[in-house]
Amino acid sequence: MKSNQTLCVELWPNGRLKSLGVIESGQINGHVQGFRTTGAPDYLQHFSSGISNGPYQFYFSNGQLEEVGTFRDGNNYGITEQFSEDGGLRRKSIHRRPGLGGLWPIKYEGGVLTVRKSSFELSYGSQTTHPHANHWQ
Numbered sequence: 001m002k003s004n005q006t007l008c009v010e011l012w013p014n015g016r017l018k019s020l021g022v023i024e025s026g027q028i029n030g031h032v033q034g035f036r037t038t039g040a041p042d043y044l045q046h047f048s049s050g051i052s053n054g055p056y057q058f059y060f061s062n063g064q065l066e067e068v069g070t071f072r073d074g075n076n077y078g079i080t081e082q083f084s085e086d087g088g089l090r091r092k093s094i095h096r097r098p099g100l101g102g103l104w105p106i107k108y109e110g111g112v113l114t115v116r117k118s119s120f121e122l123s124y125g126s127q128t129t130h131p132h133a134n135h136w137q
Helices: none
Strands: 005-011 017-024 030-035 041-048 051-059 065-072 078-083 089-095 112-115 119-123 134-136
Touching: none
Parallel strands: none
Antiparallel strands: 005 017, 017 030, 030 041, 041 051, 051 065, 065 078, 078 089, 089 119, 112 119, 112 134
């Protein structure tokens, strides 16, 4: 470890690991892994100078993957996939920074397509969408 880096370890009251990461120059930097009180994974996230920046994974309490995607400067960017607790794909979103023009790489996959300001979402199964969202089926 560099002299300006500190290993940050948090523990739950039961003694299990809560989170593990590196503080560099006073800010979270690099991968941070979080765990539930049971020891099951909670999240895996990458930070740059204290801001979410890079790939991430969030988990349900049963250990199943809940969401996977990428943050850029603290905002969702690129493709985000959300899953149900049984592992099925629930929603796929494509994010861009606001104000970017051009074509969106959308392929209709049999879900409900919802248009947001800087993203599109494909919802699968019986998922609901915002009542004022622009969507097609």
